[in-house]
Amino acid sequence: xxxxxxxxxxxxxxxxxxxxxxxxxxxxxxxxxxxxxxxxxxxxxxxxxxxxxxxxxxxxxxxxxxxxxxxxxxxxxxxxxxxxxxxxxxxxxxxxxxxxxxxxxxxxxxxxxxxxxxxxxxxxxxxxxxxxxxxxxxxxxxxxxxxxxxxxxxxxxxxxxxxxxxxxxxxxxxxxxxxxxxxxxxxxxxxxxxxxxxxxxxxxxxxxxxxxxxxxxxxxxxxxxxxxxxxxxxxxxxxxxxxxxxxxxxxxxxxxxxxxxxxxxxxxxxxxxxxxxxxxxxxxxxxxxxxxxxxxxxxxxxxxxxxxxxxxxxx
Amino acid sequence: xxxxxxxxxxxxxxxxxxxxxxxxxxxxxxxxxxxxxxxxxxxxxxxxxxxxxxxxxxxxxxxxxxxxxxxxxxxxxxxxxxxxxxxxxxxxxxxxxxxxxxxxxxxxxxxxxxxxxxxxxxxxxxxxxxxxxxxxxxxxxxxxxxxxxxxxxxxxxxxxxxxxxxxxxxxxxxxxxxxxxxxxxxxxxxxxxxxxxxxxxxxxxxxxxxxxxxxxxxxxxxxxxxxxxxxxxxxxxxxxxxxxxxxxxxxxxxxxxxxxxxxxxxxxxxxxxxxxxxxxxxxxxxxxxxxxxxxxxxxxxxxxxxxxxxxxxxxxxxxxxxxxxxxxxxxxxxxxxxxxxxxxxxxxxxxxxxxxxxxxxxxxxxxxxx
Numbered sequence: 194x195x196x197x198x199x200x201x202x203x204x205x206x207x208x209x210x211x212x213x214x215x216x217x218x219x220x221x222x223x224x225x226x227x228x229x230x231x232x233x234x235x236x237x238x239x240x241x242x243x244x245x246x247x248x249x250x251x252x253x254x255x256x257x258x259x260x261x262x263x264x265x266x267x268x269x270x271x272x273x274x275x276x277x278x279x280x281x282x283x284x285x286x287x288x289x290x291x292x293x294x295x296x297x298x299x300x301x302x303x304x305x306x307x308x309x310x311x312x313x314x315x316x317x318x319x320x321x322x323x324x325x326x327x328x329x330x331x332x333x334x335x336x337x338x339x340x341x342x343x344x345x346x347x348x349x350x351x352x353x354x355x356x357x358x359x360x361x362x363x364x365x366x367x368x369x370x371x372x373x374x375x376x377x378x379x380x381x382x383x384x385x386x387x388x389x390x391x392x393x394x395x396x397x398x399x400x401x402x403x404x405x406x407x408x409x410x411x412x413x414x415x416x417x418x419x420x421x422x423x424x425x426x427x428x429x430x431x432x433x434x435x436x437x438x439x440x441x442x443x444x445x446x447x448x449x450x451x452x453x454x455x456x457x458x459x460x461x462x463x464x465x466x467x468x469x470x471x472x473x474x475x476x477x478x479x480x481x482x483x484x485x486x487x488x489x490x491x492x493x494x495x496x497x498x499x500x501x502x503x504x505x506x507x508x
Numbered sequence: 509x510x511x512x513x514x515x516x517x518x519x520x521x522x523x524x525x526x527x528x529x530x531x532x533x534x535x536x537x538x539x540x541x542x543x544x545x546x547x548x549x550x551x552x553x554x555x556x557x558x559x560x561x562x563x564x565x566x567x568x569x570x571x572x573x574x575x576x577x578x579x580x581x582x583x584x585x586x587x588x589x590x591x592x593x594x595x596x597x598x599x600x601x602x603x604x605x606x607x608x609x610x611x612x613x614x615x616x617x618x619x620x621x622x623x624x625x626x627x628x629x630x631x632x633x634x635x636x637x638x639x640x641x642x643x644x645x646x647x648x649x650x651x652x653x654x655x656x657x658x659x660x661x662x663x664x665x666x667x668x669x670x671x672x673x674x675x676x677x678x679x680x681x682x683x684x685x686x687x688x689x690x691x692x693x694x695x696x697x698x699x700x701x702x703x704x705x706x707x708x709x710x711x712x713x714x715x716x717x718x719x720x721x722x723x724x725x726x727x728x729x730x731x732x733x734x735x736x737x738x739x740x741x742x743x744x745x746x747x748x749x750x751x752x753x754x755x756x757x758x759x760x761x762x763x764x765x766x767x768x769x770x771x772x773x774x775x776x777x778x779x780x781x782x783x784x785x786x787x788x789x790x791x792x793x794x795x796x797x798x799x800x801x802x803x804x805x806x807x808x809x810x811x812x813x814x815x816x817x818x819x820x821x822x823x824x825x826x827x828x829x830x831x832x833x834x835x836x837x838x839x840x841x842x843x844x845x846x847x848x849x850x851x852x853x854x855x856x857x858x859x860x861x862x863x864x865x866x867x868x869x870x871x872x873x874x875x876x877x878x
Contacts, residue, residue: 398593401560402654406607407581416606420597 241265241476248472264473268462268481272474275461282478284451285458289438290485292369292454296376297433303377304384304429305422309414311385312392313400323389329382334442337379345371345447368448375447376437383436384429391425392418427496435486455482511536511694512557512662517566519552519718526552528718530566534711537692543705544715545741550698551666553715557696558587558664570661581610586655587664590671592647594639594654601626601635604653625657628687645676652687665697669704681707702742706730714738730797732780733868736875739795745832748801748842751872752794754786761786763794763869765838773837775815778867785878786869792878793870798832800866801844804859813864821858835860 240248241264243257270281310316311323345366352365364370395418403413444454453461459482463475490497510533519527526549534540542550555561557568559580568575575583586607594603604625605618613621626632629649639647648668655663665684669677685708688695699705705712705726712729714721714737722734733739739747752763754777761777775794777783786792800808804816819842823834826848833844833852844860852858869878 396591396593398589398591399595401558401580402587402589402593403595403606404560405558405580405585405587406654407610408606412610417595417597 237476237480241268241473241480243473245469245471245473264471265477265481267471268474268478272462272471272478273465274458275465282455282458282462282481285453285455286481288369288448288452288458289455292372292376293434293437293485296373296380296437297430299373300377300380300384300433301426301429303381304386305388305419305426306414307381307385308388308390308392309418311389312395313397313413313418314410323385326382326385329379330386332379334379338442338446341375342446345374348374368452371447372443372454375443376433376440379443380433380437383432387425387429387432388422391422395421424496427493431489431493431497434489438486510534511538511571512540512696513567513569514553514557515567515569517553517556517568518564519549519556519561520564526718527556527563530718530720532713532720532723534694534696536694539688539695539697539708539710541697541699541705541709541712542715543699543702543712543741544721546700547717548715549718550700550715554587554664554666554696554698557662558585559583581607584658584661585664586658586660586662587666588651588655588668590667592639592651592671594647594650596639599636599638600631600642600650600653603639603650604657607654607658621657622653625653628656629653644672645680648672648680652684656687656691661694663693663695665695667699668697669699670701684708703744706742712742714741716741731866732877733795734877736793736795736870739868739870739877743797745798745843745845747795747797748840749870750794750796750838750840750842752792752838752869754788754790754792756788763792765794767838770819773815773817775862776813776864778864778869779813780867781869781878791872793872794867795870796862796864796867798843798845800863801842802846802861802863803850804861806847806850807861808863808865811863811865815862815864816859817862818857818859821852821854821856824852824854833858 236253239255239257240253242260242262243251244259244261244263247255247258268281269283272281274282274285307326311319348371349366352362352367355365356362399417400413403417408416439456440454441456441460444457445460448454448457459478462478512532512534514530514532517527517530518525530553532540542553544550552561556563559575559578563576570583570585594600595606598606601619601622604622608618608621622635623632626635629652631646631649631653634642634646634650639650642650651668668684669680672680681704687693688708697704697708706729709726711723712726713723714729716737722729722738724732729738729742733742733747736749740749750765752765755762755764755774757774761783762774763777765773765775767773777786778794802808807814817837819835819837821833821835822841823832825832825834829848831846831848831850831852833846833850835842835844835858846852870876871878
């Protein structure tokens with residue numbers, strides 16, 4: 194027996210057959226999970242397109258026999274929301290838009306500015322400041338509701354005083370403005386974290402070069418940093434948009450009645466305790482409520498993963 | 509008065525002292541190279557001149573004006589960074605014009621300045637490109653263009669060639685030298701590459717651990733190193749350093765290099781050493797560059813003082829233009845730079861010669877040259 198015989202030869206692989214089986218299993222599993230994820234949406238869309246008698250009388254998975262867009266029209270402009278006089282969810286939809294756009298914009302921009310200062314204009318104690326901002330990410334929102342309510346109450350009182358003095362409140366005490374303030378404050382922890390980590394690996398020599406070129410603090414931010422922050426901007430906007438749009442707690446606490454955001458209105462519509470439950474209208478309203486976040490993911494989703502990975506690998 | 513003056517410059521980070529009192533001067537149009545191993549403080553020194561780092565004490569003056577507390581943009585300097593630091597979101601032309609834009613120079617004037625600089629550096633065809641679309645050498649040119657367009661009083665270069673491959677590095681080195689000769693600019697240049705330092709500089713400052721070791725012309729630094737560190741750091745292959753002992757015979761001062769199993773080599777003290785500082789029996793370190801060690805027949809004919817000896821050849825390294833021959837004396841390797849066609853064979857004894865005009869002696873205690 195020679196030494197060569199003792200060496201176990203590596204098994205000869207049959208790459209084609211082997212990978213075919215593997216691929217079958219992988220794709221099979223993916224299809225199964227995709228179905229599990231898509232079923233609720235399919236049921237929602239189908240139900241929203243059925244007349245009410247078809248919903249209550251028929252199978253949940255049956256295709257609509259007489260497809261109709263009436264439930265969508267009702268949900269958008271006619272349905273009664275809670276005890277409100279406003280018809281349909283359209284008013285609340287715009288409430289949410291008016292809240293989300295400024296809140297996302299301001300919190301993202303402030304996060305970028307914070308990230309810029311915490312990485313490129315370091316000051317003694319910058320680590321402590323960043324640590325405390327990170328802390329904001331982990332505070333349970335329920336625990337800040339009462340202090341926040343007190344602060345917003347003060348702002349409201351200040352607004353009333355302004356009305357007495359000038360005839361205008363300048364937005365103080367307005368529920369939408371209040372929600373923007375709350376979401377900006379609680380979004381800041383996350384947006385700062387995102388931008389700080391992105392700017393941490395941003396070459397400092399560029400900042401130095403710009404300083405020698407005579408650019409000031411904000412010029413460097415606007416001309417050098419921001420134009421090179423697209424990936425992290427998209428990540429932050431998606432994250433903030435989804436969180437703020439879907440928020441229910443702050444919306445139901447700090448805004449009431451006609452001023453409520455979409456999520457609160459949807460709850461009021463669905464949780465009605467009088468009359469027949471119009472499932473088709475509820476489903477249509479729920480889809481409308483989820484549509485903006487879905488849209489944001491579809492449009493910018495591919496940048497999301499790219500942005501999250503940015504800086505993870507050099508190059 | 510010198511154009512750039514640095515006096516008593518100190519830089520501390522907490523308890524750590526990075527620069528321990530630097531005194532340097534540079535005349536207008538001079539090319540000062542700061543050279544030293546990593547962590548010696550050369551880049552910090554450059555950054556303090558640029559104003560990117562504050563100083564703990566001391567003075568920096570340009571043209572007689574103290575600039576210690578001026579903002580980098582007000583110092584009338586331009587800097588070329590190791591990573592080039594081109595703004596990725598701007599075209600080449602915008603990159604070059606950014607500084608002028610920040611200073612509020614009107615657009616037509618900016619365009620003209622960019623066109624002039626592009627012509628000097630032969631990058632006219634690249635002006636509308638983004639930095640990511642350029643090769644390393646092209647980026648380097650753009651970075652130099654950005655510095656040139658300012659027409660600053662002092663140019664600062666921070667290891668500008670270390671990201672380039674070997675061939676391009678040599679090309680760009682020539683380019684920088686040509687630029688210096690054409691424009692007569694005053695330049696401070698940081699590198700860890702001693703060949704770059706030798707070829708470019710009109711003045712070299714060797715740093716180690718935040719202290720100046722020697723400042724001088726490339727010739728002084730190379731041929732009359734102030735101490736063992738400078739001798740060892742400058743030159744490739746490094747200077748041969750051998751331990752020896754001072755002896756006197758017939759009124760002449762000699763240096764004895766002891767050898768195992770061989771007669772000791774007794775050589776005359778090198779002409780540059782001061783004989784009054786050589787105590788009999790005292791230990792010295794004898795330093796000689798590889799090009800001053802050669803065959804007996806090819807040693808410099810103009811040499812006034814030559815010492816010859818036989819030694820075993822251990823390694824022969826043909827490098828094309830020269831052949832490096834390694835042997836052993838007094839327990840230390842000795843490298844000789846010989847002609848490419850030198851007739852040497854490994855393992856055989858060979859007749860070597862030292863050109864003592866080029867040799868130096870160091871005090872092993874203080875490491876300073878005698």
